[in-house]
Amino acid sequence: MSAETLAFHHGKHHAAYVAKTNALLAERPRLGSTLVEVTRAARESDDLPLFNNSAQLWNHSFFWQCLAPPAERSPGPALARRIEEAFGSTEALLAGLKSEAVGHFSNGWAWLVLDAGRLRILSLHDADTPIVRESMQPLLTIDVWEHAYYVDYRNDRAKFAGSVLANLINWEFVEANLDGRGIERADQPF
Numbered sequence: 001m002s003a004e005t006l007a008f009h010h011g012k013h014h015a016a017y018v019a020k021t022n023a024l025l026a027e028r029p030r031l032g033s034t035l036v037e038v039t040r041a042a043r044e045s046d047d048l049p050l051f052n053n054s055a056q057l058w059n060h061s062f063f064w065q066c067l068a069p070p071a072e073r074s075p076g077p078a079l080a081r082r083i084e085e086a087f088g089s090t091e092a093l094l095a096g097l098k099s100e101a102v103g104h105f106s107n108g109w110a111w112l113v114l115d116a117g118r119l120r121i122l123s124l125h126d127a128d129t130p131i132v133r134e135s136m137q138p139l140l141t142i143d144v145w146e147h148a149y150y151v152d153y154r155n156d157r158a159k160f161a162g163s164v165l166a167n168l169i170n171w172e173f174v175e176a177n178l179d180g181r182g183i184e185r186a187d188q189p190f
């Protein structure tokens, strides 16, 4: 992931969601004191403009923490055991995540979540997020919006997803999220 990609993705796209969320909140009565509260309130009231921006803000805040500098890493013992139970092996998990990321139609996010306590791979469209689903706790995500890869990989989402999964996953963060507190780790006060 190049410096140019990070500069655009964090400095322009993520920043735009921050600015837009703040602008929309300034036009509304107080909906909550944290990003997660505001996002859930926006979903409950079908406030799509606010939901799209605040959920994207939370999703990106979570995504950056899922990444680490390039290195050969693997899940720690506790996480590896859970992955083996659910998918058979880490390789199978990575293949499943890549396939979900590549197969997802249009913009969205590929996720590894705890769903009612079980590890599960899924993808969600646009800004949609596990934080508005009661049964789900996020463990890991990959941004599959085109803005995540167009600078480095043009239209090649498969190459982007494969490279991120092979080289950039912060497995310590993923394992920490087994405690069910992943949502809080990307929350912020307003």
Ligand code: FE2
Binding pocket: 009, 013, 060, 143, 145, 147, 148
């Ligand atoms: Fe993004």
